[in-house]
Amino acid sequence: MSPKDGVRTAPPIASRVSRVVVVGAGFAGLEVARELGRAGLPVVLIDRQNHHLFQPLLYQVATAALSATDIAEPIRKILRRYDSVQVLLGEVTETDTDNQTITLADGSSFGYDYLVLAPGASHSYFGHSEWSERAPGLKSLTDARFIRARALLAFERAERTIDPAEQSRLMTIVIVGGGPTGVELAGSLAELSRYTLARDFRSARPEAARIVLIEAGPRILSGFSEEISDYAHRRLEKLGVEISTSKPVEDIGEGTISFGGSIMPVGLVLWAAGVAASPLGSKLGAPLDKAGRVLVDETMRPKGSTNVFVLGDAALFTGKDGQPLPGLAQVAKQQGRHLGRALVRHMKEGTALPPFEYRSRGNTAIVGRHAAVFERGRFKLKGWLAWAAWAIIHVYLLVGFQNRMLVSLQWFWRYITFERGARVMYDDTFDIRQARTPAAGQPASKVEE
Numbered sequence: 001m002s003p004k005d006g007v008r009t010a011p012p013i014a015s016r017v018s019r020v021v022v023v024g025a026g027f028a029g030l031e032v033a034r035e036l037g038r039a040g041l042p043v044v045l046i047d048r049q050n051h052h053l054f055q056p057l058l059y060q061v062a063t064a065a066l067s068a069t070d071i072a073e074p075i076r077k078i079l080r081r082y083d084s085v086q087v088l089l090g091e092v093t094e095t096d097t098d099n100q101t102i103t104l105a106d107g108s109s110f111g112y113d114y115l116v117l118a119p120g121a122s123h124s125y126f127g128h129s130e131w132s133e134r135a136p137g138l139k140s141l142t143d144a145r146f147i148r149a150r151a152l153l154a155f156e157r158a159e160r161t162i163d164p165a166e167q168s169r170l171m172t173i174v175i176v177g178g179g180p181t182g183v184e185l186a187g188s189l190a191e192l193s194r195y196t197l198a199r200d201f202r203s204a205r206p207e208a209a210r211i212v213l214i215e216a217g218p219r220i221l222s223g224f225s226e227e228i229s230d231y232a233h234r235r236l237e238k239l240g241v242e243i244s245t246s247k248p249v250e251d252i253g254e255g256t257i258s259f260g261g262s263i264m265p266v267g268l269v270l271w272a273a274g275v276a277a278s279p280l281g282s283k284l285g286a287p288l289d290k291a292g293r294v295l296v297d298e299t300m301r302p303k304g305s306t307n308v309f310v311l312g313d314a315a316l317f318t319g320k321d322g323q324p325l326p327g328l329a330q331v332a333k334q335q336g337r338h339l340g341r342a343l344v345r346h347m348k349e350g351t352a353l354p355p356f357e358y359r360s361r362g363n364t365a366i367v368g369r370h371a372a373v374f375e376r377g378r379f380k381l382k383g384w385l386a387w388a389a390w391a392i393i394h395v396y397l398l399v400g401f402q403n404r405m406l407v408s409l410q411w412f413w414r415y416i417t418f419e420r421g422a423r424v425m426y427d428d429t430f431d432i433r434q435a436r437t438p439a440a441g442q443p444a445s446k447v448e449e
């Protein structure tokens, strides 16, 4: 569509002032909109979802510890108090930097004076897109609900099966990728099967479920020190998680996974291994890295750009030490806040945009019931204290008082009872027929009807 005849300007907010269009209401985009909103400057914030999602707790939704709504908040509600911020639901598909427009999936276009792209990232299957069907990844609420339903259904099917080998296959869950998400999923699934489900089944024995964590590199949590990585390894093994390192996945079939030259029958494979930046960044025509991230300078602009910014997981920002910043919520949040404030001063006073500098608040990951790891420079914390710090930080960072209260209460309840409140399957992610369907390669007679 030609920008001349297709451009539909957003409803007038303050048409004489420069307009900022922000794409993505994740950690980065939301902060930009907030800062501009606080200053009363006009912003259009576009997201394909109507909610902001707290991704660090997604694994708890996937493992039935929290409900989807506990970790999400409507974007409109978060930004309600800022009159100059307009929230639009829509998927941005094109950017045209020459004509300063963006286009949505429905064909409508919007002009901008400043464009902030913060569309995040999704999964990368390292050139094996066919694996995505067999090994779901965890990025959205839909993913989390799907994984939860698949995991719970695996146990339901095991309960109906009379063949011990098939029962064991169904209760083998493999997680690919030993980073924080893989470690958290493995620990939480082990607890779910050993402590919560164990009491509820009669034929299947969920406590005997095999939870296997596969890491292609030499150790899990490779972004942490060896000491922390060793601790996490031992803690997971204590929970009964089997860990395989230095063996990359070779293939993922229907009900099987191949790695290290052997084939393992599995009930469920989960993908926590690779990340690819949103394809939206590539529309700018700027240089990208291998993961599709847009290379940006210290003001978060791609080379040669004056009014386009790329933030968060979609950007490759090189820190002062020459290392790229990691794909973390705290990086995205700090970048968003920095750019928002810088744009306010720039638009109001004409000041130049200052360079961004990241201040790490430390890395953390949970490795099971009251055990976590935290590392900031040489400072290391592990075990119960790290777990308490992790819990406080995550509750504090959740958006919305209601979510904070609900999550705190549920964690407290779970801590004392081992119970998981979010085990009810009721929606499109659950299909009762799957509980009856014989597993691939198994005769129907193996499943009790």
Ligand SMILES: Cc1cc2nc3c(=O)[nH]c(=O)nc-3n(C[C@H](O)[C@H](O)[C@H](O)COP(=O)(O)OP(=O)(O)OC[C@H]3O[C@@H](n4cnc5c(N)ncnc54)[C@H](O)[C@@H]3O)c2cc1C
Pocket (backbone or CB within 6 Å): 023, 024, 025, 026, 027, 028, 029, 046, 047, 048, 049, 051, 052, 053, 055, 056, 057, 058, 059, 090, 091, 092, 093, 118, 119, 120, 121, 138, 139, 180, 181, 278, 280, 311, 312, 313, 314, 327, 328, 329, 330, 331, 332, 364
């Ligand atoms: C399972 C999991 C666990 C994690 N755990 C941690 C952790 O413990 N600590 C930590 O610091 N980080 C963690 N992270 C990483 C952290 O969540 C990301 O680094 C952070 O969300 C990046 O923020 P962002 O704003 O760049 O993108 P996101 O938060 O992903 O937001 C992107 C937004 O853009 C929207 N969007 C995407 N494409 C379009 C489009 N074309 N049009 C319109 N809207 C679009 C999306 O709907 C989304 O709302 C975790 C991530 C995952 C997936």
